[in-house]
Amino acid sequence: MKFKNFKKALALLMSVIVICTAFSFSAYAEDEKKETTTAGETTTAVSTEQAQKTLEQQRSELEKKLAQSEKKLKSFSGDAKETEEYIDALDEKIGYMNEELTVLDNQIATAQKKADELKKQIDPLQKELDKLEKDFSVYQKKFDKLQDDFQTTYDMYCMRLKAMYVSGNQSFVEALLTSNDISQFLSRYEMVKAVSKSDADLMREVDSKMKEILTQQDGLNEKKQQVNDAKSKLDAKKADYDKQQKTIESNQAEIAKKKVTLSEERAESDALLAKYTEQTQMYTEYRNEDQALIDKVDKEIADLLGGLKSPEEITTVDTSNKDYKPSSSSSDKSELYSRSDAVLNLTYPAPSHYAVSQNFGHYRNGKAHTGIDFPCPKGSKIVAAQKGIVITVKRLNYSYGYYIMVYHGTDSRGRKIVTLYAHNSSILVSPGQTVKKGQTIARSGSTGNSTGPHCHFEMIVNGSKVNPKNYLAK
Structure with a gap:
């Protein structure tokens, strides 16, 4: 009797195994x-x-x-x-x-x-x-x-x-x-x-x-x-x-x-400007010069100015310009102002020619005009605006044309003062030469980017170009 019950239990167990196996398979069949x-x-x-x-x-x-x-x-x-x-x-x-x-x-x-x-x-x-x-x-x-x-x-x-x-x-x-x-x-x-x-x-x-x-x-x-x-x-x-x-x-x-x-x-603007300035005798620069030429000259000037030292640091003016040959004379230093605002008292660069054809600022085309233009007949005297030492002389057929730069020393705040004279027909001084205030340094002309004879005058303070108008006196 016990053995028969055992058989029934075993049969039930095996049935459960078969059913469970079927369920297991269905689980595998699902993804x-x-x-x-x-x-x-x-x-x-x-x-x-x-x-x-x-x-x-x-x-x-x-x-x-x-x-x-x-x-x-x-x-x-x-x-x-x-x-x-x-x-x-x-x-x-x-x-x-x-x-x-x-x-x-x-x-x-x-x-x-x-x-x-x-x-x-x-x-x-x-x-x-x-x-x-x-x-x-x-x-x-x-x-x-x-x-x-x-x-x-x-x-x-x-x-x-x-x-x-x-x-x-x-x-x-x-x-x-x-x-x-x-x-x-x-x-x-x-x-x-x-x-x-x-x-x-x-x-x-x-x-x-x-x-x-x-x-x-x-x-x-x-x-x-x-x-x-x-x-x-x-x-x-x-x-x-x-x-x-x-x-x-x-x-x-x-x-x-x-x-x-x-x-x-x-081209139309330049042609009209040339005609207009010829009629009015109010000569200035063409306003549409190639920017690459402008940048080239600006870099040369910036490099030159970067090499300047204050009078207190030198016995003679030092410059990176290869054309500059300073004198060994100790009198060179005396030609530079040292922390004096007298250096800011400038005379007009073209005596008797005070009319302005182009002021400091910007043209209507957006380009900067970094100085003042004074129309004057070709060959007019161009003088040093203040005493100083010539630091560069350049003769270009573009941009400033024949131009001169003079270093004057420092003002009361220690700022280095430099002036620039452009578009001359001839240059009468050499790099390293000392000049007096009002001394003739060039003759006016129309070299470089110019519509006619005039003096383009710039004032540079610590490397930055400023409006000279506030410093000029007759």
């Missing part, structure tokens, strides 16, 4: 999925975008100003186009055109900077995408093989369970239940257990490998999703890159076109 989120690329080009927006606004404003200037110029007709008012209006337009060219250049630089940034981001991300896709392909093949192995083992396992269930006396359950005695039962039980253990070990191995592959596939899927997101962004960046390139090409074409127009406007 495991995980929702992933990616932070994405957080770096933004706010500063570059803001710069582009600002430049676009500046360009828009300049276009409006240019339209207004063009309208103003069209209001002049006939002889009115030969007046100073028309020249000023034309120069104003030229100034706006110069500003617009600068904005266009800045837009090109900004677009190029952004394009370079995008290129740096695109290349490494593309390489990362290629690597991840290659890795994914390798792991996918491993996963497919394990899945095939699992399916084969599972099919065999199901067939064996099915055979156990339908084979009657040949089934494991029946074999156990039909045991003649406890010894045979235990023997058959050990056999069933061994087979079950083998199957269980196989299932655990497949389970382990399956989980490993699924885990790796999840990781790869996550990476692939991240790269796909990045690729979408890269597509947008590539489109943005193309946009920047088009901006560069468009601006370059626009610059070339505007430079032609600007050259024509400058």
Whole structure:
């Protein structure tokens, strides 16, 4: 009786095992999925975008100003186009055109900077995408093989369970239940257990490998999703890159076109100014000299001024100018003011010629006029505005033409005072020579960038050009 109850309990246990096995299989049959989120690329080009927006606004404003200037110029007709008012209006337009060219250049630089940034981001991300896709392909093949192995083992396992269930006396359950005695039962039980253990070990191995592959596939899927997101962004960046390139090409074409127009406007301005100053005898400089030539001279002067020492530091004036040959005489130092405001009391550089054709400040085209122009007949005396030492003499066919610079010493605040005399027809002094206040140092002319004979006079305080008007006295 007890043995029959034992058989029933064992039969129930085996049924539970079969059912559990079926549930286990259904669990393996389901795909495991995980929702992933990616932070994405957080770096933004706010500063570059803001710069582009600002430049676009500046360009828009300049276009409006240019339209207004063009309208103003069209209001002049006939002889009115030969007046100073028309020249000023034309120069104003030229100034706006110069500003617009600068904005266009800045837009090109900004677009190029952004394009370079995008290129740096695109290349490494593309390489990362290629690597991840290659890795994914390798792991996918491993996963497919394990899945095939699992399916084969599972099919065999199901067939064996099915055979156990339908084979009657040949089934494991029946074999156990039909045991003649406890010894045979235990023997058959050990056999069933061994087979079950083998199957269980196989299932655990497949389970382990399956989980490993699924885990790796999840990781790869996550990476692939991240790269796909990045690729979408890269597509947008590539489109943005193309946009920047088009901006560069468009601006370059626009610059070339505007430079032609600007050259024509400058030529007209210079021609009108030459005619106007000849009629009025109020000679000055042309307002549209090549900026590169201006910069070249400015650098030479800045280098020269940078080498000056105060009278307290020297026994003779020191300068980096290769043409300057200082005297060894100790009297050189006495020709320089040392911390005295008397150095600021300047006389007019062209005696008896006090009319001003161009004041210190800016032209209507935006370019700076760093001195005062005094029209005077060719050959007029040009004198030193204050005592000092000649620190340079230059003979150029552009910019200042034939010009002289004189160092006068320092004012009460220790600031170094230098004067400059330009566009002379001849120079009567040499570098290193001491001069007295009012001493003739040159003859006026129209060398360099000049519409006619005049003296261009500059005052330089500690390297900065200031308005001489406040320091000149007859």
